[in-house]
Amino acid sequence: MAEQRNPHPKSNSPLDPPVRRGASHKEGGTSTLPFPPRRGKGLGGGDRVVLSVDNLRIHYATPQGDVIAVSDISFDLYEGETLGLVGESGCGKSTTAYGILQLVQPPGYIVHGSIQVDGTEVLNLDEEELRKFRWTGLSLIPQGAMNSLNPTMRVKDQIIDVIESHEGKQTDKEALRERIFELFQNVGLPNRIYNMYPHELSGGMKQRVCIAMGVALHPTVVIADEATSALDVVVQRIVAQTLVKVKDEIGVSLIVIGHDMGLLAQIVDRIAVMYAGKMVEIAPVENVYANPLHPYTQLLIDSIPSIKERKPLKITEGITHDPRNPPSGCIFRLRCPFAWERCAEVEPPPIYVEDKHEVACHLYDEQFEERRTNALASLANP
Numbered sequence: 001m002a003e004q005r006n007p008h009p010k011s012n013s014p015l016d017p018p019v020r021r022g023a024s025h026k027e028g029g030t031s032t033l034p035f036p037p038r039r040g041k042g043l044g045g046g047d048r049v050v051l052s053v054d055n056l057r058i059h060y061a062t063p064q065g066d067v068i069a070v071s072d073i074s075f076d077l078y079e080g081e082t083l084g085l086v087g088e089s090g091c092g093k094s095t096t097a098y099g100i101l102q103l104v105q106p107p108g109y110i111v112h113g114s115i116q117v118d119g120t121e122v123l124n125l126d127e128e129e130l131r132k133f134r135w136t137g138l139s140l141i142p143q144g145a146m147n148s149l150n151p152t153m154r155v156k157d158q159i160i161d162v163i164e165s166h167e168g169k170q171t172d173k174e175a176l177r178e179r180i181f182e183l184f185q186n187v188g189l190p191n192r193i194y195n196m197y198p199h200e201l202s203g204g205m206k207q208r209v210c211i212a213m214g215v216a217l218h219p220t221v222v223i224a225d226e227a228t229s230a231l232d233v234v235v236q237r238i239v240a241q242t243l244v245k246v247k248d249e250i251g252v253s254l255i256v257i258g259h260d261m262g263l264l265a266q267i268v269d270r271i272a273v274m275y276a277g278k279m280v281e282i283a284p285v286e287n288v289y290a291n292p293l294h295p296y297t298q299l300l301i302d303s304i305p306s307i308k309e310r311k312p313l314k315i316t317e318g319i320t321h322d323p324r325n326p327p328s329g330c331i332f333r334l335r336c337p338f339a340w341e342r343c344a345e346v347e348p349p350p351i352y353v354e355d356k357h358e359v360a361c362h363l364y365d366e367q368f369e370e371r372r373t374n375a376l377a378s379l380a381n382p
Contacts, residue, residue, distance in 0.1 A: 056113030084268035
């Protein structure tokens with residue numbers, strides 16, 4: 001089915017069959033990405049899996065019943081890869097990150113799942129083992145640098161605290177100072193902030209201090225939780241470029257959580273789309289922009305403003321369901337314009353359509369190809 005010819009190649013609908021990486025709906029093969037994509041080595045640099053999340057489920061307990069924040073998601077992160085995790089507010093992006101880091105706080109709790117980093121099962125680690133594993137195996141660049149840095153400690157002391165808590169007391173103070181200066185250089189910060197307090201820094205500088213702390217011990221995986229969300233667009237770009245630069249120089253794998261699809265297009269290799277705790281599509285970044293398959297992914301892409309034309313904002317009917325009582329079958333069926341009986345009866349499994357591109361939608365099951373074609377025809381002739 002993945003090789004089926006599109007009978008309406010210019011429809012640009014969520015039901016278009018997948019195109020090869022770098023292909024386009026436009027004549028001449030011109031890229032349809034709204035921004036120049038970031039290109040790494042292949043899809044990130046290697047085929048070795050450094051992070052494997054399998055069947056992860058996270059709830060928040062309430063008196064009225066558990067809120068299902070993350071519902072049985074699975075994905076892999078490859079060596080040297082940057083993976084973008086996107087979706088609307090409340091879809092479970094940050095909860096996924098904190099679940100991977102074992103930082104979910106009560107009333108939240110992990111129901112079940114597996115989280116492996118370079119073969120280490122994170123869920124089996126005790127508190128002391130987790131303390132040692134954080135910053136070295138897994139590291140977090142938090143969403144709000146203003147609230148993450150200690151306002152009573154100088155910048156140097158906060159970075160020294162990270163280093164000494166894992167490597168012991170550093171007796172060579174000059175070497176430690178040079179090590180911190182090297183971190184500053186990596187993230188584009190001047191050495192003069194060494195003795196400053198966080199309140200003396202701009203928002204972008206504080207965020208880059210958090211990046212420096214996050215990579216200080218060369219972790220295997222770094223998770224950036226909406227690291228640019230509270231910054232203006234110019235500083236957003238600087239911080240995003242800093243993330244990519246540091247990732248490439250140190251050789252870590254990176255998960256970037258965010259809402260800005262245009263910004264993510266420039267820095268990630270693959271994008272994973274979440275809706276109501278489920279992962280509905282995961283694909284190379286060019287595939288997601290040139291030919292999104294899941295109806296929800298298409299809505300996200302259509303929400304990006306165009307500098308070439310004025311277009312109406314597409315809004316789907318309905319509202320997100322009560323997370324304590326999800327609908328049967330497909331999680332998106334109450335808002336999906338293509339839903340039919342099977343969507344209410346059976347939850348769609350991830351369907352592999354081409355290289356590293358999966359979508360959870362019944363329309364891409366080979367036995368329903370005729371329905372997909374009819375739906376596509378209805379879009380072309382409304």
